[in-house]
Amino acid sequence: MTALSEWKIVLVDDEADIREVMAIALADAGYDVHTASDGNAGIRLCKTVAPQIVITDIRMPGMNGIQVLETIKKQHPDIEVIVFTAFGEMDLAIRALQLDASDFITKPVNDDALHMALKRARDRYSARKQLKDYTALLEREYADQARILHQDKMISLGRLAASVVHEINNPLSGILNYVRLMIRILNRGPLNQEHRQKFGQYLKLVETETGRCSQIVSSLLTFSRKSPLTFESVSVPDLIERCILLSQHKLQLQHISLETRIDSNIPPVEGDFNQLQQCVINLIFNAIDAMPEGGTLTIAGHHEPASSHVIITVTDTGTGISEADLPHIFEPFFTTKKEGYGVGLGLSTVYGIMERHKGTVSVESQPGKGSTFKLELPEKIKDVEKAG
Secondary structure, eight states: OOGGGGGGEEESOHHHHHHHHHHHHHHHTTEEEEEEEHHHHHHHHHHOOOSEEEEEOOOOSSSOHHHHHHHHHHHHHTTTEEEEETTTTHHHHHHHHHHHEEEEEEEEEOHHHHHHHHHHHHHHHHHHHHHHHHHHHHHHHHOOOHHHHHHHHHHHHHHHHHHHHHHHHHHHHHHHHHHHHHHHHHHHHOOOOHHHHHHHHHHHHHHHHHHHHHHHHHHHHHOOOOOOOOOOOEEHHHHHHHHHHHHHHHHHHTTTEEEHHHHHHHHOOEOOOHOOOOOOOHHHHHHHHHTTTTTEEEEEEEEEEETHHHHHHHHHHHEOOOOOTGGGGTTTOOOOOOTTTTTTTTHHHHHHHHHHTTTEEEEEEETEEEEEEEEEEBOOHHHHHOOO
16 A cells, blocks of 8 residues: 555645645645645646645636646646635536546535545545556456456446545435434424424435435445346346436536436346446446537437347437547547546447347447447347247
């Protein structure tokens, strides 16, 4: 495990008092801390110090924290950036997350929140470095299909986890507020009828929000498990619903609206639920990456009785795929994303999974007009037909 003294942090804040107090706290925790009084100085410091983590205030004269984040990610994409904002500036915090900030914390800065954000940044930096090292190893050793499949899932899992953490934070904050309110009311004395009615409402909200958090975390854990290939009956509507549950918050953060068109009469398919889920999640992530300025994602599912196939389509209104790239998108390690943001495993993984399921994946795309990816799977043969 890397000692904290080996972690270099550049702290950028125009307020000298805050800068000094935070620098002392970080140094006392064991970090190698360097400070800058404005955004431009922070950018210059990154070039000379080569930190793994940058912590920057958002509200600064001249170059603000969002501009610092954008510049760092362009010049040093591996550096993790944590931003801190004043309470109530959630729109700026969300914008920072969209620009790949690892986390945000609010002022006044709480030590526990700061160190939790730093731990997540360290974990994210280490995972990204391991991914680069592992990708180089894969390319040298021509890694087998199972390892590529698991590696691709871990990439998707990391992206899902980052989004899920923020999605469950809001309902948990609400639950905590309701519990505190009920404790305060109880401390005043016996409950009257009005308070009893309010408690009923509060507890119903707590139950609903807790159940939603539990469902999200349970789905994430199921997706994360490394399990052997198991073919069984898979409900396509349930499959799509699980994928939407895991990715809907990330869609909201990216200002992407979701539309679904799922027929009610889709027969089940025979396959491995986890791997088919990985296919759809990969296509959703590709669509998100293709719409950096927002857009519309449409997920559809229907049955084609004539061919006995079930069709799932994922359509985006994004940048599209060029004619030159289109023939290569399912090849291993082919990617059009900048370094550190993709290793070209996603679509080749989808292709491999569909082959194992006796299905196909295809795409229609026009530059500037978006793309539609189509998964085609044979419907499950009925037991009566098998017996015959």
